[in-house]
Amino acid sequence: QKEVEQNSGPLSVPEGAIASLNCTYSDRVSQSFFWYRQYSGKSPELIMSIYSNGDKEDGRFTAQLNKASQYVSLLIRDSQPSDSATYLCAVNWIGNKLVFGAGTILRVKS
């Protein structure tokens, strides 16, 4: 059983739309959750971190966490072609191990 699951996509959205990326995880004791963006041939870069239930907003990005449902999501408002990338969900595991999902490919079409 996978520990962190994401839909691999690709998720295609038109420019200006909201992109919704989802992630589920299997360990109930996880406390830290991260969304990374990775452009092709580049290293992962942090988009958002979230530690408590609810929403956290940063510019066009909103992370949502529901620990009871073991679910974390990332919403991207007003999607731009430059948002086209692979989005990696990461969950902090016991022993400070960060476990990544396989990533969701997002394509924003102009």
Place this chain on the structure above:
Amino acid sequence: DTAVSQTPKYLVTQMGNDKSIKCEQNLGHDTMYWYKQDSKKFLKIMFSYNNKELIINETVPNRFSPKSPDKAHLNLHINSLELGDSAVYFCASSQVSSGRTDTQYFGPGTRLTVL
């Protein structure tokens, strides 16, 4: 100012050779990591060092040996390279505060190709 740097960026070598990848961070973090990203883009942790001590050692062949001379450096040595070792290797660092892992910052990656 580069936060996490790796050398080399590209490494092409023959099967059976031994090679090393170096990583340095200037963020003052106490924890460093090695990840492997395979052709399917799956990013998986290999090792983690906290203040020069090995704290995470995933199921990795013994041919891979990390070494941390100080908390700003983490190197990866690979013996007897195999075709399956071809991947992108990322170094990362973070500050572990009160048992919680803060954001990990990644280096630019080393693309290893074994022929």
